[in-house]
Amino acid sequence: MVESGFSRITGARAIISVSTSMNDDSLRALAREIRVAVLTGSKRANVGHIGSALSIADVIAALYGRVLRIERPDDPQRDRFILSKGHAALAAYAALRARGWIDEDTLAGYCTDGSFAGTHPDHQLPGIDFSTGSLGQGLSFGVGAALAARLQGSNRRVFVLVSDAECNEGSVWESVMFAAHHRLSNLVTIVDVNGQQAMDHTHRVLDLSPIEARWAAFGWQAHVVDGHELSELCGALTSDGSSESPRVVLAQTVFGKGVSFMERKIKWHYMPMNDDEYRQALEEVTH
Numbered sequence: 135m136v137e138s139g140f141s142r143i144t145g146a147r148a149i150i151s152v153s154t155s156m157n158d159d160s161l162r163a164l165a166r167e168i169r170v171a172v173l174t175g176s177k178r179a180n181v182g183h184i185g186s187a188l189s190i191a192d193v194i195a196a197l198y199g200r201v202l203r204i205e206r207p208d209d210p211q212r213d214r215f216i217l218s219k220g221h222a223a224l225a226a227y228a229a230l231r232a233r234g235w236i237d238e239d240t241l242a243g244y245c246t247d248g249s250f251a252g253t254h255p256d257h258q259l260p261g262i263d264f265s266t267g268s269l270g271q272g273l274s275f276g277v278g279a280a281l282a283a284r285l286q287g288s289n290r291r292v293f294v295l296v297s298d299a300e301c302n303e304g305s306v307w308e309s310v311m312f313a314a315h316h317r318l319s320n321l322v323t324i325v326d327v328n329g330q331q332a333m334d335h336t337h338r339v340l341d342l343s344p345i346e347a348r349w350a351a352f353g354w355q356a357h358v359v360d361g362h363e364l365s366e367l368c369g370a371l372t373s374d375g376s377s378e379s380p381r382v383v384l385a386q387t388v389f390g391k392g393v394s395f396m397e398r399k400i401k402w403h404y405m406p407m408n409d410d411e412y413r414q415a416l417e418e419v420t421h
Contacts, residue, residue, distance in 0.1 A: 165195035171228035179245035185390035185402035218272020220254035270303025299331030314353030361385030
């Protein structure tokens with residue numbers, strides 16, 4: 135295991151230093167620990183949504199390890215992050231634990247009775263600004279948060295992570311048009327382009343290609359990146375870009391990334407793991 139300046143997410147202590155950016159090795163270690171937490175939490179709770187969380191582990195690591203300007207989760211001037219594809223919440227919870235904003239008991243309580251750490255994000259948890267899970271709604275929240283920052287004269291930024299299948303929702307494109315019209319340059323949308331959704335591959339359900347051209351046609355700066363290449367991700371997310379337009383980072387990812395038998399397999403949107411599958415998955419993501 136690479137030592138990276140923070141304790142294991144599954145251990146008793148945290149924390150990522152919030153005063154310095156993590157280097158690439160540390161970000162890779164954080165992404166690995168997020169995947170461990172996703173597998174461990176999913177197995178403990180006997181729930182699915184594993185592949186969806188694994189595909190964004192590197193994006194979450196980039197955001198929480200380097201990109202987001204957040205000294206503490208209740209700072210009014212903090213950047214805002216909205217996980218619109220809320221069914222991947224376990225990846226975000228792992229990052230909150232790494233930052234020290236939730237404790238190990240909260241993370242271990244994922245999907246248990248009485249816990250705010252449910253299958254979808256709940257704003258009762260420190261570090262979760264918006265409850266999400268109804269697909270297509272998160273970008274609307276983000277547009278409102280970005281506009282509020284402008285009206286308040288704040289330089290805080292807003293990052294929204296949506297899935298490519300979520301772009302099937304008409305409400306996403308209403309938000310896209312509104313953001314472009316109002317030139318919300320403090321808004322960054324990240325699309326998890328893993329090509330899959332609950333029941334089939336995205337291009338078979340409702341084809342979004344060419345997705346870069348679609349966003350650009352609506353007046354957004356569009357950037358295509360490898361969603362598992364941390365340096366590339368961080369560069370695209372932190373680019374100042376134009377002062378006139380919102381930006382979208384189209385992160386090309388692999389569903390179930392890091393676990394060979396889950397990668398690009400539709401069943402791992404919903405299916406939980408058995409004991410043998412869990413042991414193999416954990417072995418693969420830690421080596």
